[in-house]
Amino acid sequence: MNRILTFLLAAVVALCPSGLFASERDARPFVVVIDPGHGGKDYGAIGKVTNEKTINLDVALRIKKMLKDYSGIEVVLTRSTDTFLSLQQRADIANAAQGNLFVSVHVNSVDRRSKNRLTVKGASVYTLGLHRSNANFEVAKRENSVMELEPDFSTTYQGFDPNSTESYIIFELSQNKHLTQSINFAQMAQGELVKTAGRADRGVLQAGFWVLLASAMPAALVELDFICNPTSEQFLHSVKGKEKMARALTDAIVKYAEAHPGTMPVSKNMVVDDASDSADSEDAEPDDASVATEQEAKAAKGVVTYRVQIMACDRRLPDNSPEFKGLKNVDSYRQGGFYKYTVGGDFASEEAAESYARKSVRGKFPKAFIIKWRDGQRID
Numbered sequence: 544m545n546r547i548l549t550f551l552l553a554a555v556v557a558l559c560p561s562g563l564f565a566s567e568r569d570a571r572p573f574v575v576v577i578d579p580g581h582g583g584k585d586y587g588a589i590g591k592v593t594n595e596k597t598i599n600l601d602v603a604l605r606i607k608k609m610l611k612d613y614s615g616i617e618v619v620l621t622r623s624t625d626t627f628l629s630l631q632q633r634a635d636i637a638n639a640a641q642g643n644l645f646v647s648v649h650v651n652s653v654d655r656r657s658k659n660r661l662t663v664k665g666a667s668v669y670t671l672g673l674h675r676s677n678a679n680f681e682v683a684k685r686e687n688s689v690m691e692l693e694p695d696f697s698t699t700y701q702g703f704d705p706n707s708t709e710s711y712i713i714f715e716l717s718q719n720k721h722l723t724q725s726i727n728f729a730q731m732a733q734g735e736l737v738k739t740a741g742r743a744d745r746g747v748l749q750a751g752f753w754v755l756l757a758s759a760m761p762a763a764l765v766e767l768d769f770i771c772n773p774t775s776e777q778f779l780h781s782v783k784g785k786e787k788m789a790r791a792l793t794d795a796i797v798k799y800a801e802a803h804p805g806t807m808p809v810s811k812n813m814v815v816d817d818a819s820d821s822a823d824s825e826d827a828e829p830d831d832a833s834v835a836t837e838q839e840a841k842a843a844k845g846v847v848t849y850r851v852q853i854m855a856c857d858r859r860l861p862d863n864s865p866e867f868k869g870l871k872n873v874d875s876y877r878q879g880g881f882y883k884y885t886v887g888g889d890f891a892s893e894e895a896a897e898s899y900a901r902k903s904v905r906g907k908f909p910k911a912f913i914i915k916w917r918d919g920q921r922i923d
């Protein structure tokens with residue numbers, strides 16, 4: 544009996560290599576193109592101790608290293624050194640690699656004149672679309688303006704003017720057949736940046752980024768946090784912070800790749816030391832807590848933002864009150880003799896606030912609704 548089994552097993556084992564060989568010949572891994580924004584003469588946003596191009600590259604290199612732990616995923620970086628690349632060159636690299644996913648990594652900032660420059664904070668992930676708020680337009684304008692550093696930019700970008708609102712109409716007119724998948728990834732990335740890297744949640748947004756338009760694959764642009772906020776800059780600059788943000792994006796890429804693999808399955812290599820993983824997630828907790836207590840982000844003068852209101856109460860509750868059922872970034876305002884409470888901070892668009900309310904709030908507060916906010920008060 545044993546000899547028959549051994550014989551059968553031997554036959555199966557002998558068959559496997561040729562079978563594998565045939566499928567491996569055209570097996571294709573999931574290809575993720577990671578694009579560290581800016582580089583070389585283009586510094587991106589500038590902070591007090593560091594700058595955007597340096598953070599973007601560092602985080603991208605860490606993601607590449609972390610993804611080595613997975614088979615079935617291949618990483619292509621648009622740049623792996625401090626070099627200048629045009630937006631078109633970045634898209635060309637992505638398209639030549641026939642990527643399954645394009646992730647552009649950036650750091651956010653607001654104008655020097657903005658009142659909230661020192662307190663604005665949080666991560667947001669953008670997919671392609673026409674901006675629905677001024678704040679989103681400003682982010683797209685800043686990220687697109689790098690094209691002005693090229694000598695012949697209006698020819699290369701066919702007359703696109705990063706500073707003109709009309710130019711952005713192309714983002715509404717252009718067909719985007721990858722939008723559903725792009726949003727799918729963007730939600731995973733945003734979720735991980737909040738959960739794993741402890742960033743405040745500014746939501747999944749849409750705006751017209753040239754680099755996303757030109758890449759023919761599902762694509763998202765990540766704004767990790769604000770370099771103009773000293774506390775956030777400290778996190779963006781620290782090794783621990785960069786490691787957490789890279790882990791967050793790595794986990795999102797793996798999750799997405801598992802759902803949309805190439806012709807090779809995605810799996811974690813066996814050699815990985817799990818102890819380091821669990822240490823990482825434990826580390827995430829202190830930052831989560833600090834985010835909850837330091838919610839001070841106020842929008843710039845005249846800018847309309849959106850908040851998620853959960854309840855009204857006749858007395859003032861402490862920020863950590865159990866009444867808030869563990870929700871973070873609690874703010875309050877007074878109206879008609881009541882203290883009214885909002886959670887999650889300021890959102891740039893009604894859609895972002897609504898998506899946050901749906902995902903994170905209405906499970907606990909089914910009647911939560913969106914309010915419009917400007918210059919420190921409710922305006923609707």
Ligand SMILES: [Zn+2]
Nearest residue numbers: 580587649650
């Ligand atoms: Zn940038």
